[in-house]
Amino acid sequence: MYIKKKLLSVCLVLGISITMFTSFSMPWAAVSVWDGSIATGYEGGSGTKDDPYQIANAAQFAYFLDKCDKTYYKKYFLLTNDIIINDASKFKYNSVGEIIGVVSEGSMRMLPKSNKRALNNVILNSKGAKISGLYMEPLFQSMYNSVMTNIAISGSYFTQGASFVYDMTNSDLFYCLNFSPVAGDDSQTGGIVASMTDSGVYWCANTAKVSASGCTGGIAGTVDGSNSSEILGCLNFGYITSSNSYAGGIVGHAVSSNYEKFIYVFSCANRGDIKAYNSYSAGIVANSYLTVVANCYNTGGISSDFISAGIANNTEHALVMACYNIGTVWSSRQSYAISYQDEYEDTYVKDCYYMDSCGAGGPGTSLYEYQMKNISGFPGFNFDEIWTIDSSSGYEYPQPMGVVSPFFEATSMGVTISGAVEIGQVLTADVKTNKSGADLTYVWISGDKVVQEGSQNTLLISENITGRKIVCYVFSSGRYIGCGFSNTIDLVIPISGLKITGLPEYSRTLTAQLDQEGVTAVYQWKRDGVAILGATGKTYIPTADDIGKQISVTVSGKGSYKGILTSKAVSVTECILTGSVSVFGRLQAQTTVSANLKKLSPENAEITYQWYLDDEVVKDADKNYFELTDSMVGSKVTLKITGNGLFNGEFESSFTVKEYKIVKGDIDADGRINLADAMKTFQHVAGKIELTGDYALCADINCNDKVELNDAMKIFQYVAGKINKF
Incomplete structure (x- = not known):
């Protein structure tokens, strides 16, 4: 190397x-924002070590990327100014200021990528230029027998x-x-x-x-x-x-x-x-x-x-x-x-x-x-x-x-931050270095976002600084090259906007929600203003003791967060079940059907099953399944699901019992051969479900006691109108 x-x-x-x-040299440079155009040459230079090609703006940089893979051999380039490919308004940010995507992919400018932007036998240097606004792809896809120095990338999303x-x-x-x-x-x-x-x-x-x-x-x-x-x-x-x-x-x-x-x-x-x-x-x-x-x-x-x-x-x-x-x-x-x-x-x-x-x-x-x-x-x-x-x-x-x-004189640095770490206050970075005259650049970072960069050693903590931790990096450039970083300090953020979310019902989850995300805090849930023993988490599930009582939560900020808030109380009632039920099976005599609960909430609800025949209660039919007999053909069967104890609510589903009949292709016995039947057969062949008993008999089109891909294809061909019988 x-x-x-x-x-x-x-x-x-x-x-x-x-x-x-x-070491990182970062003097101030002019900024060139790319308009999508590609230049036809460079600002100057002949490509030698002593007289490198000068890349002075974004269009020339795009020209370099378009040509660098094969056009140049052992040529030298110098990037003299900062380059912005896409401005910050085109990116999406999360709550801590981190780029997480783009507003619209169609609005993003993508750099040329001739032969995937390969840097071959090229020396690319800069005087500390910064490139920002890159999207998806790295600056170069490949790099062979080349050197790249002194470049910073910020405000991009890869x-x-x-x-x-x-x-x-x-x-x-x-x-x-x-x-x-x-x-x-x-x-x-x-x-x-x-x-x-x-x-x-x-x-x-x-x-x-x-x-x-x-x-x-x-x-x-x-x-x-x-x-x-x-x-x-x-x-x-x-x-x-x-x-x-x-x-x-x-x-x-x-x-x-x-x-x-x-x-x-x-x-x-x-x-x-x-x-x-x-x-x-x-x-x-x-x-x-x-x-x-x-x-x-x-x-x-x-x-x-x-x-x-x-x-x-x-x-x-x-x-x-x-x-x-x-x-x-x-x-x-x-x-x-x-x-x-x-x-x-x-x-x-x-x-x-x-x-x-x-x-x-x-x-x-x-x-x-x-x-x-x-x-x-x-x-x-x-x-x-x-x-x-x-x-x-x-x-x-x-x-x-x-x-x-070999080229620079190193400088050691000690960086300390002083000042109150609260919104509206000013922090100051103090630098101790063993070299006088070093040209210093201060980079203030909160979370993963650069919030301020330049020659100013102070930072006003504004509400836009959403990261919980602040650190200052200091770079020196020119003859004296070096870097120092401060200790990381925690930003003190007042908590706000406390409220309880979720249905205030027995056995449902209540959540203490703040305006801020990721808050470190101490929680205490209360019943009629009295602390509930052991209820110290962000969430709480009301018990039978809470019905008819007022439930509130007190949150005390911890670490970077300060303040004590108590929420508005909510009154807890019995739980009202939500969801639905359907009956699963072939709905024919000589078969067994079962209850199919859909999105029952809460999942731990206590419920009972009751089956009815022509609106009359069937004795001892209180399981989640029910056997259909020949005597029930033409009768209406109803299943009712009812909440028990502190769970209120009722769901029901009805159907008419059909005569037992095996119809090839009609898997679900609804009197029709359709795409649903074909898909069930395909799922069986793929191992996703298992068809047994009458289901398998209906799916076995070839009558070879096996349900195979050929059976599924024939049902699909019938549904598509390619054949009219089996």
Whole structure:
């Protein structure tokens, strides 16, 4: 990779010297909004390293994407201004300001995708330009033998696996930052890149939610190859989740195919929550084979219904060293504070530490919180060259230090936020840096949404800031390159609009509803103003003691939410049943019919059955089934369903008993051969239902004692008018 010779030659010894700083140059630039046109050339330049092609507006950027796959070979490009493809008004947002879709797909502008927008043998750089308004597809579908640097993506919505590039081979990404949510399918999905082979990702960051059903990672979904892929100095702050596969804060699935060339994940950090269903979850790498994970840490919550680990999971022939975890680790089956490996796999865990309260154990050394904040608690860490603890930064635990890159001078930063964390108040970000004269950009984020970005170090908390947590990222540009992030603070939000929803009836569910979603609060339900013992959930089901009484709920805000509200009381009555009933069966003599309840509510209602013959009660016919005899032919049979006890209501259904008769094709014995009969036969053949007895006799058109596809086809042909008899 690009810096492998410079850095990785010293990475295989225990005292590896690897950077953690996230460099990203973001000077102010002009903004160009795309009108859908494609330019015929560039602003200037000849495509050499010293004189790159200048991409100055959105139309020129579209021209570049339309031509970059084959037209250029080893050419250099410089993106000089910010690009907006679609403006913010075209997107839909949820209650926390996260983009969840588009207002109208027909109004969205889609970038050219000649040959799926492949970046081949091209070097694309920028001076910190930001690209926004992308929809569905990542910036590039593929990237081969190319380099992309210094670009941010925000205000976009990706549904196809990545923000920057889907498939990356023999290529490098430097200083790329994604602020936009990414969704994917059952293959691979990453906040920056979906799949990378023999490639490198350096000093990149993802701050947004990444979700899929396949391998999912905050930076990369999958990393593989035979020539040492590497991820260095990368950060994830977003929520990462996979519904059916690996989920990792940095990488979902890392596998090398060469025993002499490992995959390297160095000096990376995860600060977002990670969740996997039916698979492995981890703070850094969720599945690792022939992988080295070093100088990394996790503060996010890690959870899974299978196996979860704070740093690396499902490891085989791997090395996990000089890492720590302070995030909670939970699993309904197995959880590990640092790393998990199968009993027979070869993984080495060295000099790793975890908070004693993280909820898990396993390999590594358990430390109390005060030890985690002290150099003496980490005897295996190199605090001379790699790690530092700077409590003035607002983060009191170890952090990898920045190192000097070949092109920039690194600057370390400590960021703290001061001010009252309430709507209408002003927050101030204070930055401590070891370099004077650094050009700083402040990015304020609430939830996954950038609420303010620029040179202003203050933020007015308005009602539009709907995320419960606020964090400030500070980037320096120019000669001094670096990044710092504040501690995450909770926004204090007053609760409002309390009301009780649901029917106030015995055995039905009542819900305490607020204007805000996802509120953390304490609930207390009351009967005539007196607290009901044990009724402390968001929902309550009235009992017999509540009938005729006034039920209310008091909600007390907790954590980020403040205030105490009591709802208007509702009067509880007996339960009125809702739903309907029909009679299932062939409705012929010599058969048995049964009750078919439809949408009975509540489902736990106490009911009785009573069958009638010509409006007269049939003695002992109080079951959910009834046998029809020959003597009943021509008579009316009625089924009545009646609520018992505190359940009121009655449903009934009637029919006339028919003479017993087997008519080929008339499955339901309604006197007609129609599509419903054909469909029942098809469902039997497909294994969805089972036709037995008279049903099977009617469906057996071929009279071979079996109901087969040929029988179903003949009934269908009869219904369609293709044949007129069997």
